[in-house]
Each structure stands twice: as structure tokens, then as C-alpha cells.
Amino acid sequence: MTVIQAIILAIIEGLTEYLPISSTAHMGFTAALLGMEETEYLKMFQVSIQFGAILSIVALYWKKFFDFSNFKFYFKLALAVIPALALGYLFDDKIEAVLGNQIAISSVLILGGIVLLFVDRWFKNPKIHDEKEISNKKxxxxxFWQCLAMMPGTSRSAASIIGGMTQGLSRKAAAEFSFFLAVPTMLAVTVYSIFLKTWGADSATPQKGYEMILSSTENIQIFIIGNVIAFIVALIAVKTFINVLTKYGFKFWGWYRIIIGILLLIYFLYQ
Structure with a gap:
């Protein structure tokens, strides 16, 4: 992986992580279009640069995350993240197997787009407009809704936002809670991918993520640059998304997913 390729992937990660359009799908498509070989390091890099995107949310909502007197906020996040951690651990190998199937991911992208076209019609009268009003049960x-994103192409953001709206949250409240929930979820995935997961377990040279990163100066530079770029771009993307979502809803993102999904499906079917 070159530095330029790493920067492009990090920009895609920062732009798409918190939008309901699937960052996993977009990074996978981008890597394929760039002709990048699907190595274990590439897979690990695509997961690990989520750390930069995580920090963008902490920076934007630092008062919320560092208000240690607000125990209920931390407790709700802990409850909400448990399903994803448990199911993610159980189905990690199956999820990884789908990551290279661009046709399946393109199809999921289209189906998710169709759902987004109708979301605003389904949930017209929200009752919850602030995170403090969300109960532990909700x-x-x-x-659990977030767990739908284990299928690459679904979008963790879309799944958790729609899940929030089913519980009576407004679009903005659902989006912000999705952002908050992303921090422990993605932090756990990132830590697992770097320090605990053995990449290429069936190969002759299995390695932990940190071993791959530290194997060369170039890999260290790529890892740092990727996270910095993802952090900066995600800061901009989150602010923009909240404004667009509040004013216009999900229809734009639904059409975007459908159009991109169809184009990519045609490309991968006939390449």
C-alpha cells in the first residue's frame, strides 16, 4: 500500500463512517478500483483507521464524553454496545469472508437505499429529542439494530439511526446517539483488530495487527497518516451530515446508495 492509496482510503473512511452509506462498502470498492491487492494488512488498515474517526466524535462532543458526573450516559452506551460486541465476536470470521464479495455488498447497498427512501414516512412523529430521554431499554x-451492520454494505450509522427512530427518537437525536454509540463500538473493534485478532491465521505468517504496523517504518507512517486524515475529514462530514439530515431527511442518501450500488454492481459483474 502506498501513502497516496492510504490517504484516499482514509478520506473515504472519514467521509462515510458516520453517513448512512456504509464506509466498509466504500473502502472496499475504492480499494478494488485502485487495483489494490486484498492483503491482510489492507483489511486491518481499513478497520484500524476507524480510530481517527472515533476521535472526531470525541472532539466534537467532548463535553458529553468528559462529563464524568453523567453516569447514566456511560451506562446507556455500555448497554447498547453489548449486542454488537457479543455477536461481532461470534461471527467475526463470517463477516470477514463477505468483505471481499463486492457483488453481495453492492446488492446490500441498493437494498439499504430503498429502505432509506421510506424511513421519513414511517417515523413522522418523534417523541424523543435529546439523549437524556432515552431509556435503558431503548x-x-x-x-441490537446496530448489529444489522455486521453485513458489509448495510451501514452501522444507518442501522443504528433507524433503530433509534423506531424507538421514537427524532432524526437529529437518533443520529447523535448513533455517533455516541459508535465510539465504544468502533473502539472495541479497533483494539481487537490491532491487539487481539490474528490476521492470516491460516497462512504461513500469521500476525497481530500491531505486528504488521510495526514491521516497517512505511507501515507506521501509513497508519498514522491514515488516522489523522480520517479524523480531519470525519469532523467535517459529521457537521455537514447533521445539517443535511435535519433539513432534508434520508431520501438523498437513499438515492445515492441506489445509484452507486447499481453502478458498482454492473462494474463488478462485467469487469
Missing amino acids: AIIIG
Whole structure:
């Protein structure tokens, strides 16, 4: 992987992580279009640069995350993240197997887009407009909705936001809780991918993520640059998304997913 390729992937990660359009799908498509070989390091890099995107949310909502007197906030996030951690651990190998199937991911992208076209019609009268009004039960339910994103192409953001809206949250409240929930979820995935997961377990040279990163100066530079770029781009993307979502809803993102999904499906079917 070159530095330029790493920067492009990090920009895609930062732009798409918190939008309901699937960062996993977009990074996979981008890597394929760039002609990048699907190595274990590439897979690990695509997961690990989520750390930069995580920090963008902490920076934007630092008062919320560092208000240690607000125990209920931390408790709700802990409850909501449990389903994803448990199911993610159980189905990690199956999820990884789908990551290279661009046709399946393109199809999921289209189906998710169709759902987004109708979301605003289904949930017209929200009752919850602030995170403080979310009960523990609703937090857990949203956490289970987030698990739908284990299928690459679904979008963790879309799944958790729609899950929030099923529980009576407004678009903005659902989006912000999705952002908050992303921090422990993605932090756990990132830590697992770097320090605990053995990449290429069936190969002659299995390695932990940190071993791959530290194997060369170039890999260290690529890892740092990727996370810095993802952090900066995600800061901009989150602010923009909240404004667009509040004013216009999900229809734009639904059409975007459908159009991109169809184009990519045609490309991968006939390449």
C-alpha cells in the first residue's frame, strides 16, 4: 500500500463512517478500483483507521464524553454496545469472508437505499429529542439494530439511526446517539483488530495487527497518516451530515446508495 492509496482510503473512511452509506462498502470498492491487492494488512488498515474517526466524535462532543458526573450516559452506551460486541465476536470470521464479495455488498447497498427512501414516512412523529430521554431499554434495542451492520454494505450509522427512530427518537437525536454509540463500538473493534485478532491465521505468517504496523517504518507512517486524515475529514462530514439530515431527511442518501450500488454492481459483474 502506498501513502497516496492510504490517504484516499482514509478520506473515504472519514467521509462515510458516520453517513448512512456504509464506509466498509466504500473502502472496499475504492480499494478494488485502485487495483489494490486484498492483503491482510489492507483489511486491518481499513478497520484500524476507524480510530481517527472515533476521535472526531470525541472532539466534537467532548463535553458529553468528559462529563464524568453523567453516569447514566456511560451506562446507556455500555448497554447498547453489548449486542454488537457479543455477536461481532461470534461471527467475526463470517463477516470477514463477505468483505471481499463486492457483488453481495453492492446488492446490500441498493437494498439499504430503498429502505432509506421510506424511513421519513414511517417515523413522522418523534417523541424523543435529546439523549437524556432515552431509556435503558431503548438503548439496548438500538444496540441490537446496530448489529444489522455486521453485513458489509448495510451501514452501522444507518442501522443504528433507524433503530433509534423506531424507538421514537427524532432524526437529529437518533443520529447523535448513533455517533455516541459508535465510539465504544468502533473502539472495541479497533483494539481487537490491532491487539487481539490474528490476521492470516491460516497462512504461513500469521500476525497481530500491531505486528504488521510495526514491521516497517512505511507501515507506521501509513497508519498514522491514515488516522489523522480520517479524523480531519470525519469532523467535517459529521457537521455537514447533521445539517443535511435535519433539513432534508434520508431520501438523498437513499438515492445515492441506489445509484452507486447499481453502478458498482454492473462494474463488478462485467469487469
